[in-house]
Amino acid sequence: MKVIFMGTPDFAVYSLEALCKHHEILAVISQPDRPKGRGKKMVETPVKAYALSQNLEVLQPERARAPEFVEQLKALAPDLIAVTAYGQILSEEILNIPKYGCINVHGSLLPKYRGAAPMQWSIIDGDAVTGITTMYMAKGMDTGDMLLTVEIPILPDDNFEVVHDKMAQSGADLLIETITALENGTVERIPQKEADATYAPMLTKETGHIDWTKSADSIRNLMRGLDPAPGAYTGYGEEVLKLxxxxxxxxxxxxxCGTVLSVTKKSFTVKCGEGALEILELQAKGGKRMLTDAYLRGHAVNVGDLLQ
Known part of the structure; x- marks a missing residue:
C-alpha cells in the first residue's frame, strides 16, 4: 500500500519503522524543527531524523491546513495516511484524500483518555491497564470510529518511560495489523460511546506540583506518570525538588500534610493526606537526578521540615 506517514516524537518512530518494512512510504510529514536547550540550537524531530536515515522525503509544514500543503498531499495520491502523534489537527479536506482514509494510532483504550497526554494520565490516575486504539480520524478530538485495540498492563512500578516504550512498540504492531485488515476488508468500524469518553489534557507545569493533602498512593502515581519528564515537584524552603x-x-x-516525619541515611518520609511517602530518588534544581541517600550526604533535611 502507498502510505503517507505523519508523526513527530520518539513514540511515532516505532510506527514509521514498522511501515517501512511492509509498505511503500510516499512521504513523511513531521512538525517543523524547533530550537532546544540553552544554546537554542535547531533540533530535528525524531521522526524526521529516522526518515532521512531511510532516504525518505520529509515535509514539515507550519500549518497542515495550508492550501499549498494540502495540494502537495493530493499530488502524492496516497492509498492511506497513517498518523501517530503528529501534533496538528488535520482538515476534513485532508481526511478525504486517501482511498482507505486517515488512520490514527492513539495511546489509550478509546473513548477513555482522548487528548494530548493519554499515557501519562493513565499512570497518574492509577490505572492497571491501558492500551492502543487504531481509529479513523474525524473532525473532533479523537472522536473517530475505532478499528482495533490492544490492552497493555501498567505494572505497579512502571513509570512513563517504561509504559511509553511498551505502547510505542504495540502501537506499531497494531498499525500494521490494522492496515492488513483494511486491505482484506476484515475490520469493523466501531463508533465510540460518547457517554464513556474522558479527556487527557496537555501537561502543564502546574500538573507536576505535588499536593501533599492527597493520598501517598496518588502522589506516587503522579511521580510515576511524570517520570522522567517533566517530573513531579515540591517546594522545600527556597529550593524546588523533583521527586x-x-x-x-x-x-x-x-x-x-507535607511534614517530614522521619529521616534516615538513605531516605526521608513525608506526611500525606492518607499515609506517608518515603522519598527514594530526587533531583534538586540545577542538579542531577540521584538517589536520596546521595542528596542527604550534601543537604540537611530535618524532621518537622515542611514541603509545599
Whole structure:
C-alpha cells in the first residue's frame, strides 16, 4: 500500500519503522524543527531524523491546513495516511484524500483518555491497564470510529518511560495489523460511546506540583506518570525538588500534610493526606537526578521540615 506517514516524537518512530518494512512510504510529514536547550540550537524531530536515515522525503509544514500543503498531499495520491502523534489537527479536506482514509494510532483504550497526554494520565490516575486504539480520524478530538485495540498492563512500578516504550512498540504492531485488515476488508468500524469518553489534557507545569493533602498512593502515581519528564515537584524552603521514586508507608502521625516525619541515611518520609511517602530518588534544581541517600550526604533535611 502507498502510505503517507505523519508523526513527530520518539513514540511515532516505532510506527514509521514498522511501515517501512511492509509498505511503500510516499512521504513523511513531521512538525517543523524547533530550537532546544540553552544554546537554542535547531533540533530535528525524531521522526524526521529516522526518515532521512531511510532516504525518505520529509515535509514539515507550519500549518497542515495550508492550501499549498494540502495540494502537495493530493499530488502524492496516497492509498492511506497513517498518523501517530503528529501534533496538528488535520482538515476534513485532508481526511478525504486517501482511498482507505486517515488512520490514527492513539495511546489509550478509546473513548477513555482522548487528548494530548493519554499515557501519562493513565499512570497518574492509577490505572492497571491501558492500551492502543487504531481509529479513523474525524473532525473532533479523537472522536473517530475505532478499528482495533490492544490492552497493555501498567505494572505497579512502571513509570512513563517504561509504559511509553511498551505502547510505542504495540502501537506499531497494531498499525500494521490494522492496515492488513483494511486491505482484506476484515475490520469493523466501531463508533465510540460518547457517554464513556474522558479527556487527557496537555501537561502543564502546574500538573507536576505535588499536593501533599492527597493520598501517598496518588502522589506516587503522579511521580510515576511524570517520570522522567517533566517530573513531579515540591517546594522545600527556597529550593524546588523533583521527586521521582517513592514508597508508600503507613502513617498515623498528627502532623500537617507535607511534614517530614522521619529521616534516615538513605531516605526521608513525608506526611500525606492518607499515609506517608518515603522519598527514594530526587533531583534538586540545577542538579542531577540521584538517589536520596546521595542528596542527604550534601543537604540537611530535618524532621518537622515542611514541603509545599
Amino acid at each position: 521521582f521514586k517513592g514508597k508508600v508507608v503507613a502513617d498515623e502521625a498528627d502532623s500537617p
